[in-house]
Amino acid sequence: EDQVTQSPEALRLQxxxxxxxxxxxxxxxxxxxxxxxxxxxxxxxxxxxxxSAGEEKEKERLKATLTKKESFLHITAPKPEDSATYLCAVQALADFGNEKLTFGTGTRLTIIP
Amino acid sequence: EPEVTQTPSHQVTQMGQEVILRCVPISNHLYFYWYRQILGQKVEFLVSFYNNEISEKSEIFDDQFSVERPDGSNFTLKIRSTKLEDSAMYFCASVGGAGNQPQHFGDGTRLSIL
Incomplete structure (x- = not known):
């Protein structure tokens, strides 16, 4: 069974x-x-x-990286508008063209002005 | 930018009643999904739909649930006899094709069972 675990559950940053x-x-x-x-x-x-492992993607203040066991979402110099819950989900290889997503519980990010 | 739209945004129903949740996926998308999110819990897969039939369903999707694509634009989820534990946010998602394309989600219907 596919499993996704996210940490921390909540994060408050200046x-x-x-x-x-x-x-x-x-x-x-x-x-x-x-x-x-x-x-x-x-x-x-x-x-x-x-x-695939080693891949990185960037968008504004966010950068996502991937290894064979985990992924990181790096947030650089966050702003209050970055406050949200960030969800990670995996999709397994299968015969079906576009498989379901299995989600983690998310990290609730709060950016304090 | 095209988006998935869901109606109603909030549905309040008495236990035992039937409810239909409606979704208009992004035009030209081929794969359709329903997920649910109980308050404070993770987003859970319910069912996937492709080529006018169910492709996969989870253990949650029992005989009380059904899905339909009655025309070229709508995708519906019906719960025949609602239970208190059906109270949740229900999200519809769609994706254009096979492979690694991302699923695009609507803003959900909040279902409250009294």
Missing amino acids: EGESSSLNCSYTVSGLRGLFWYRQDPGKGPEFLFTLY
Whole structure:
């Protein structure tokens, strides 16, 4: 069974204080690892897909990296508008064209002005 | 930018009643999904749908649940006889094709069972 564990559950940072969020996963065969952002009362909003160990993706103040067992979401000099819950999800290799996502419980990030 | 839309945003229903949640996926997308999120818990997969049939369903998706794509634009989730434990946010998602493309989510329907 595919499993995703995210840590920490919650993180409070001062504006400009960089940090990293962790996503550990076990999956029979990884098709892709996805990062989403979720604001209160909203659906998950896609950020990145990572496919293989060593891959990195960047978008504004966010950078996602991937190893064979975990992924990190690095946030550099965050701003209050970066406050949200960040979700990690894995998709397994399978015959079906586009498999379900298995999500972690998320990290609730709060950036204090 | 195209988006997945869901209606209603909030549904309040008496236990035992039937409820239908509606979704309009992104136009030209081929794969459709329903997920749910109980308050404070993780997003959980319910069912995937492709080529007018269910591709996969989770243990949660029992005989009380059904999905339908009645026309070229709508995708619905029906719960026949709701239970208190069905109270959750229900998210619809769609994706354009096979492979590693990301699933795009709607903003959900908050279902409250009284």
